[in-house]
Amino acid sequence: MALTNPQASDHIAAEAGTFEPQRQNNWSLEITLDEADKDVIIASLVSSALPPESNDEVELQYQNEKRYVAGQATFETIPLTLVDYVDVETRNAILRWRQQVYNPETGAIGLAKDYKKRGNIVMTAPDGSTERVCRLIGLWPSAVPNPGTLDMSGSDKVMIEVTLRYDKAIWKTL
Secondary structure: OOOOOOOOOOOOOOOOOOOOOOOOOOEEEEEOOOHHHHHHHHHHEEEEOOOOEEEEEEEEEEOOEEEEEEEEEEEOOEEEEEEOOOOOOHHHHHHHHHHHHEOOOOOOEOOHHHHOEEEEEEEOOOOOOOOEEEEEEEEEEEEEEEOOOOOOOOOOOOEEEEEEEOOEEEEOOO
């Protein structure tokens, strides 16, 4: 697309329908949990991050020069923040999934086949069209680093922070 005047911003969100920005609040996280827990988590979403990926660098040395090639792929964890709704038991939905990973009563670590799930981050345009989907494979809650903060001097919502680990993130391309 050639811009007629590169200094003007006429191409951004123009009436012709080009360069519509993706909004941060038009997204959802769908996880293959049982229907009740999946619905609670979707309804409790506050924030997350898109999944970062990178490759290790392999250095190749030959005489006076170095070259670099891609090594193993690495997928980082992503944070998830939820509102702790008491009437739909947001905390219990997370605890049930987390206890499949580690049960603090018995000390047992669960089997990966029981706690690893598939999920999708679904991003939409403001009108609900144009889905961008990132499939998360091998998704599980590796930590609940902040189960919420309590404060007698305020009336803010309790927010639950969960760290999600996944094996692979695959963006659906058109």
